Amino acid sequence: MSERGLSRRRYLTTVGGAAVTLSVAGCSGNDSSNGDERTITAGTAPGFPPFEMKEGGELVGFDVDLLTAVVEQTDYTLSGWEEFKFDSLTPALLNNNIDVIAAGLTIGPDRDENIDFSDPYYSSDQAIVVRSDGSFSPGSLPDLADRTVGAQKGTTGESTVQDELVGDEITENQYNAYGNYVLAIQDLENGNVDAVVIDVPVANSFAANRPVEVAFVYETGEKFGFGVREGDEARQSALNEGLGTVRESGTYEELTQKWFGE
Template identity: 75%
Template structure:
């Protein structure tokens, strides 16, 4: 999605955010001083290929989640040392193995994930969309219309859960479902005719529809909430991010970011 001619770093400067180097690896130390000259550094993890939340533009990691987390951390006593990139279903293992300290990847808060990690307060709500080719003859209006079709979704996402729970075994066979490491690959396969439809979060579907020959056929309501993921023992960091999130929601930064990244 266009950033209205401004770079992400220029935009962050206008809202008081902090730009970071994207190639720094490693996780934060648990030691540091609160309120002193030193601050604790955290490493963030994400999964590019989920526009407008996180994607690569000219080799740079950009997106709503990137800007929002940087703005939130800028309101805390922590600093952001850098970003690490993974496939979506590798993010929670990376977090629990201490390779990263926070997940910012449009991750839905659900019971299964909540057993492995903690989440901040929700920062975005979404539903699922079924995307098809714009020039195709396939125009489904409900899940039942997807019967015997080749369906795609990103591995480890809510979209995949909907396909598994609602379609596989009843409307489609396991061989009619294709899992992808990211949604860019899924949409490319859709464009090339290798799949008939892709299950994807609504704002991401709308971004693809604005830039590629695909369209949203219908929306399947899931009322899911996105949160930043953290280790279950990181109570101080969780509390700080919740406080920072509240601040950027109250001071207008969140509204500016949503207008920037989700503008029609």
């Protein structure tokens, strides 16, 4: 596939698309040390459109479609999905409750100390989102000084707030952490926070459907990958091979068109 799947120009024009019906499996307990186990139980955190969200009670999104397509190109079987809060995904993986994290997970040195990743499948930056009917229109991080800012717990958005804003532009009390971005955006709409820091494609998804807008983009150059347990080389290799096949076949381009409109 072309490198457009890793560009920063992913903008959502529709959150539509056919729902993918998935059976939600119970805790798998799949141990990667068992070489005869050829199943994958995936974990995700809905509330991160268009990567993963619930529509009509069904789990849908780019990550859902992509992982499904990738696993179909391997000799593994996708046995189902488990849903968690974002910051509970890594513990679930380490406890063998799931085998793969598919949740817009940024590859980074801190996470890489505990888990391994597939090859990157998407790139993003952080967007600063504000109310579209409000008077607050920041153009850079210093403009957020003395404002209340929200982000989702355990995300790169939270890292951006903690590393770039707390202690310099805002106090710890001016930062609001949320279990998912739907709650953060709702608080933004209700005037309880002045801005939310969130991945660009997710920000555009909310902006297309809610009275919020992207004020500016803070470049981080982060890349998303599927998370696997350290030492689970069999699943890691299978995912990488599946990603390559999905890209070469044109399926990746079809999915980016479906979920991001490009």
